[in-house]
Amino acid sequence: MGDVLARRRLLTSALARLHDRPDAELPGIPVQVAASWRRSLARGVDPAEIVARRHADLDVDSRLVRCARPVIEQLAEQIAGIPVCVVLTDDRARLLVRRDTTVEIGRAADANRFAEGFGYDEGAVGTNGVGTVLEAGAPVHVVGAEHFVEPLQPYACAGAPVRDPFTGRIEGVLDVSCRAEHSSPILYSAVTSAAARIQEALVHDRDAGQQALFDLYTRVDARSRRAVLAVGRRMVLANTAMQALLDPGDLAALQDHARYRMLRGPDVDDRLDLPSGVRVRMRGTTVEVGGTVAGLVAVVSELHDTPALPGTAPEPASTSPTWRAAWTAAADALRVGSPLLVLGEPGSGRRRLVLDLDRELHGPDRVAEIGPGTTDVSGISRAGPAPLVLLRDIDRWSDVPSGLLDALRGARLAATAADGTRCGAAVAELLAGFRRSVTVPPLRHRTGDLPSLVADALADLAPGRDTRVSPEALRTLARHTWPGNLRELWAALDVALHRRPVGTLEVGDLPESCQSAPRSMLRPVDQAERDAIVTALRDLGATAPPPRRPWAWLARPSTARSHSTASPREPGSSAHRQRVPGALTVRVGCRGSAPGSVTPVTAAAVAAPNRGDGPMDEHEIDAELTAEGARELLAATSGAHLAYVMEDGTPRVVPVGYFWTGHEFVVATAVTAPKVAVLTDRPAVALSIEGGSGGPTSARALSVRGTARVTIVDGLVDEYVAAARKSMDPEAAAEFVRNCREVYAQQARIAITPTWVRFYDFGTGRIPGFLKDLTAR
DSSP: OHHHHHHHHHHHHHHHHHHHOTTOOOTTSOHHHHHHHHHHHHTTOOTTSOOOOBOSOOOTTSHHHHHHHHHHHHHHHHTTTSOEEEEEEETTSBEEEEEESSHHHHHHHHHTTOSTTBBOOHHHHOSOTTHHHHHHTSOEEEEGGGSSSGGGTTEEEEEEEEEOTTTOOEEEEEEEEEEGGGOOHHHHHHHHHHHHHHHHHHHTOOOHHHHHHHHHHHHHHHHOOSEEEEEESSOEEEOHHHHHHSOHHHHHHHHHHHHHHTTSOSEEEEEEEOTTSOEEEEEEEEEEETTEEEEEEEEEEEOOOOOOOTTSSOOOSOOOHHHHHHHHHHHHHHHHTOOEEEEOOTTSSHHHHHHHHHHHHHOSSOEEEEOTTOOOOTHHHHTOSSOEEEETTGGGOSSOOTTHHHHTTTOEEEEEEOTTOOOOHHHHHHHTTOOEEEEOOOGGGOGGGHHHHHHHHHHHHSTTSOEEEOHHHHHHHHHSOOTTHHHHHHHHHHHHHHHOSSEEEOGGGSOHHHHSOOSOTTHHHHHHHHHHOOOEETTOOOOOOOOSSSSOEEEOOOOOOBOOOOBTTBTTOOOOOBOOOOOOEEEOOOTTSOTTOOOOOEEOOOBOOOOOSSOOOHHHHHHHHTSTTHHHHHHHOOEEEEEEEOTTSOEEEEEEEOEEOSSOEEEEEOTTSHHHHHHHHOOEEEEEEEEOSSSGGGOEEEEEEEEEEEEEEESOOHHHHHHHHHHSOHHHHHHHHHHHHHHOSEEEEEEEEEEEEEEEEGGGTBBOHHHHHHHHO
């Protein structure tokens, strides 16, 4: 008994110390528990109240539930002598099934909203045997005061992830919960064993896409003695010959390339240089089911052809076959002076590839850069004879600078652009002179390069300091999806260095958005699908003339809607929903296809969670802002559009920079800006934050309504400086801040407190309900 009380005192005092000082050391606290406490604190979880929201859109007849029910019944019978709840949740911590061994434990669970339909994600309920399993990606056993929320501390829970046996993706969580005094290590063993049995049942229940991919893989493997690789949306298969042909590093790099390549055309025939120096040929075809690409099956063979002569092309500092191929193709173009267009996501290293290559090929200081909004092109003539002119972010140009065409005579030419964007007529005419293009892969498809990129970032951010990243932290970084690419990686490491300026950076030093384990081991496959093609919503039927450039034209509809809510105490309650007509027009010229070709793809859409159109409470707002993808959008962007109403009643929408503090959106501007006076008297505003560059399926958006509070500060607003450091590399940010300090004696700080928030993620099916209604017609 004394040990139990001492343990409780240790946990209680440690949690109180953490509330007082978030960076406090927590000796004696299990690593998983301490990490969960820190995440819960960072997300604003109320330690005094259980805030579990009810969801009315659950699939209680899913494949997971069907396979799990017999195992749950068997487990409940095995431990019938103990008052417990056996619970199955989905991959978002929402309870699908609950089986009670006694009436009393069931009533206690109901009182804590631990019931079917309610969510127990860590961002809402704190440390527990469901949400913490999803965050940690591993089994947990949380006992008593290890819970973050006080009302749960009389209880214990043991939870284990249920993974898809082919992919490793977490499909849900199996949990056993009881009173703390009834807790035993036996429950932990029982729940992990039962989760394994559910996974065995899933082996025999594949979906149509997995089955089609598996069938083609087995046919190819049966008739070929060569190495065969299959990469699907949620699975990877490799025969014995494949595993014997390549070492693990080469095999991982080849899988990265397959994920990137699988949706860029029906046939693949690539020659690739792998990290170890082995050169292979990958020939294969994609598998389609119901108009959707399910995966790629390829035969891989080692090549023994003569490599390029030494010195003909600089060696790329990358293990990624896709990056190496882009590097080699770009080097060929720059060597002969052919105009080169470099495509890719913002922050993926497009500009750096061009600058590094030209320095290797033609020496330093031979590049003149022209960016969006540049009007002075005289720098081209100052760059010496035959300079390389780099037209940065040409997709963001509104027009071609005056005198640019004349200044380009005798110069070599390169440009960068994002995928899935539209250029104006004048810029499109300029691009007509380009003959070659390469596509730079995003960071999530360069996992093998992460250690060297991290080392480069630490050397850049902390020159002369002894800094490194622990193996566990590096694995955590490798699991992150990096929507902001290299820029986001630099920003994440900058945060970590502020928390631990020297020594080994641990997982706890990373930003909270990087610390959660992904729901799928193959999450990059889903990302590759969103990067590669633009999915047209079924039956919308709007089309446009074929594009003449290798990126997409996209027109988005406005999204006005009245939503419904469901109270936890009134599961059937609903409100009237208003339909608003809308249209989505999508066309794409896919990489790997002929210029101007159009590849239409359709997919079913799923509505975003239903919410009321009136003001939300604090927990509803937090649920939207902490949704998977919303935190990444806030971390990766710093630009938004602010809407407000002028004194004469006319609306205004203006682009602004912002910084999210975790509680409010902060916009800084000159004290003489018209919106300063208007918002002082009319504080109601709306904010739109958008992200994604690969077409509609990569589009993410936060729609925010709120109340603005204006204050005048001397010098620069702190969040204004933080936003600059978030969106620029360190050197550019330092120069920007220096220039701003010379301009602003004072700034207006506009703090927007959200009263209503909606998060949309077209790639994951989190879309406005009216679009779902349209596709269902």
